[in-house]
Amino acid sequence: MEKLLNEEVxxxxxxxxxxxxxxxxxxxxxxxxxxxxxxxxxxLLSEVAALTDKLTLVEKDLNKDAALAEEYGVTMTPSFVMxxxxxxxxxxxxxxxxxGHEINSFLSALMDMSGIxxxxxxxxxxxLDKLDKPVxxxxxxxxxxxxxxxxxxxxxxxxxxxPHIESEMIEAQTFGELSQKFNVSGVPxxxxxxxxxxxxxxxxxxxxxxxxxx
Amino acid sequence: xFDFAVETQSKQSLFESQKHFDFAIIGGGPAGMNAALxxxxxxxxxxxFSLEIGGQLHNTSxxxxxxxxxxxxxxKLSEAFHHHVLELGVPIKTGHLVTKLEKPDDFHITxxxxxxxxxxxxxxxxxGAPRRLGVPGEEExxxxxxxxxxxxxxxxxxxxxxxxxxxGNSAAESVVDLAAWASKITVVHRSQWRxxxxxLDQFKNIEGLEINLETQILEIFGDTKMxxxxxxxxxxxxxxxxxxxxxxxxxxxxxxxxxxKGLVDLNEQGEVIVSRDQETSLPGLYAAGDVTTQxxxxxxxxxxxxxxxxxxxxxxxMHHKN
Numbered sequence: 206m207e208k209l210l211n212e213e214v215x216x217x218x219x220x221x222x223x224x225x226x227x228x229x230x231x232x233x234x235x236x237x238x239x240x241x242x243x244x245x246x247x248x249l250l251s252e253v254a255a256l257t258d259k260l261t262l263v264e265k266d267l268n269k270d271a272a273l274a275e276e277y278g279v280t281m282t283p284s285f286v287m288x289x290x291x292x293x294x295x296x297x298x299x300x301x302x303x304x305g306h307e308i309n310s311f312l313s314a315l316m317d318m319s320g321i322x323x324x325x326x327x328x329x330x331x332x333l334d335k336l337d338k339p340v341x342x343x344x345x346x347x348x349x350x351x352x353x354x355x356x357x358x359x360x361x362x363x364x365x366x367x368p369h370i371e372s373e374m375i376e377a378q379t380f381g382e383l384s385q386k387f388n389v390s391g392v393p394x395x396x397x398x399x400x401x402x403x404x405x406x407x408x409x410x411x412x413x414x415x416x417x418x419x
Numbered sequence: 420x421f422d423f424a425v426e427t428q429s430k431q432s433l434f435e436s437q438k439h440f441d442f443a444i445i446g447g448g449p450a451g452m453n454a455a456l457x458x459x460x461x462x463x464x465x466x467x468f469s470l471e472i473g474g475q476l477h478n479t480s481x482x483x484x485x486x487x488x489x490x491x492x493x494x495k496l497s498e499a500f501h502h503h504v505l506e507l508g509v510p511i512k513t514g515h516l517v518t519k520l521e522k523p524d525d526f527h528i529t530x531x532x533x534x535x536x537x538x539x540x541x542x543x544x545x546x547g548a549p550r551r552l553g554v555p556g557e558e559e560x561x562x563x564x565x566x567x568x569x570x571x572x573x574x575x576x577x578x579x580x581x582x583x584x585x586x587g588n589s590a591a592e593s594v595v596d597l598a599a600w601a602s603k604i605t606v607v608h609r610s611q612w613r614x615x616x617x618x619l620d621q622f623k624n625i626e627g628l629e630i631n632l633e634t635q636i637l638e639i640f641g642d643t644k645m646x647x648x649x650x651x652x653x654x655x656x657x658x659x660x661x662x663x664x665x666x667x668x669x670x671x672x673x674x675x676x677x678x679x680k681g682l683v684d685l686n687e688q689g690e691v692i693v694s695r696d697q698e699t700s701l702p703g704l705y706a707a708g709d710v711t712t713q714x715x716x717x718x719x720x721x722x723x724x725x726x727x728x729x730x731x732x733x734x735x736x737m738h739h740k741n
Contacts, residue, residue: 209423218425245421355470
């Protein structure tokens with residue numbers, strides 16, 4: 206099978222992931238039959254996993270492994286979550302293939318999950334200390350959108366910073382119905398708890414303001 | 420089938436050891452990147468502050484007019500600039516907005532997380548934000564059919580009818596980009612084409628392209644999303660409706676000069692007035708690229724202005740050693 210990552214990109218990704226600190230596990234959910242980009246997502250994740258011994262890929266089936274899917278809140282395919290070295294789910298999820306520009310939010314999440322300090326602690330300070338309700342952040346993207354990875358990384362970093370926050374990238378082409386449900390025709394579009402909208406690559410302060418006002 | 424645009428990472432840790440710089444650059448587009456390159460090579464301590472790297476280059480798909488590079492994309496060129504600067508060890512702070520620029524003694528740069536950095540000289544190169552049409556319905560249907568980024572949002576209009584508003588290079592390029600997705604494209608522009616002929620020549624291969632020059636958009640209408648526009652045909656003075664599923668507004672940019680209001684001289688459009696050395700009315704503060712009064716908003720011109728600013732700042736620092 207032809208590789209998705211060419212020689213040059215393979216080298217870039219390998220260098221990028223070289224400083225990873227601890228191990229990370231990716232749990233990918235696919236399903237048999239009609240699944241747009243399941244095969245490509247599987248291939249991308251395996252090719253990346255092969256570039257470092259700190260990365261493991263586990264593949265599950267949405268229907269056969271329904272209990273695990275429920276545990277991670279996975280309802281669509283392809284979808285994958287990242288677990289830290291203790292196999293803890295920290296609310297970091299990707300729905301659809303993180304190709305094109307979105308490779309950057311994927312690689313960035315791997316680095317962050319491996320324990321590299323992403324420098325958000327000072328910015329957040331004590332602002333989320335009182336947060337006691339679940340927060341879901343959806344970030345709709347297209348693969349040709351250069352402003353989208355920044356928005357996804359911010360959301361994922363917030364998820365890693367607080368146990369009540371989960372964040373998911375949603376590739377709008379693969380999940381067209383969901384995009385229509387949320388009236389997405391411009392990206393990045395950030396939707397918090399299914400009702401509060403932010404548009405564009407917003408600084409982390411805007412996420413914090415919206416979450417504080419929930 | 421899929422491509423992968425991996426971006427080089429900046430080392431944010433470089434900021435932990437250093438809070439004061441000879442030359443601080445606000446903005447991560449061509450002007451800021453080229454200024455960083457020139458300044459670090461002169462031996463200045465340099466830092467770049469920008470929410471994201473690339474600036475408006477990121478909204479450009481094809482780039483065919485940067486001398487020496489026959490064909491590339493905005494994303495690739497931006498990544499090449501970024502990589503070049505990072506290789507030289509320039510610290511680049513992304514993910515944060517600069518919220519304040521003051522000059523009590525040295526320049527003070529405050530970020531949205533309240534971090535403060537100081538610098539002896541500053542380059543302000545924040546570029547522009549997409550200009551809005553300023554017609555009723557625009558705010559209501561922004562991102563509900565009305566878009567300001569063709570590369571980002573074109574996939575939402577597969578097999579649909581879209582309007583492109585504008586008549587410059589970015590509008591013409593938007594038409595070319597959308598041809599791969601939309602089934603019908605209608606250009607609406609209030610005057611005549613200003614785009615390069617070489618881009619307009621590509622239109623002959625685009626099916627379902629309709630061009631309305633001397634036509635002004637009066638209003639955007641719709642329900643949960645945009646459904647069309649009401650326009651004025653200027654020669655006949657008649658109004659009519661064009662129904663469409665979406666619209667890409669490509670009518671230029673407005674300068675992002677908010678932080679400089681009250682600090683330096685701006686013109687009526689809010690563009691920063693600069694000297695031949697890119698210096699503003701406040702000594703030690705430079706501006707370059709699309710945020711300035713320079714009328715030709717081009718990648719190579721912004722990059723050149725960044726170089727001029729860095730060299731001028733080097734001279735300034737030599738004459739103001741204390």
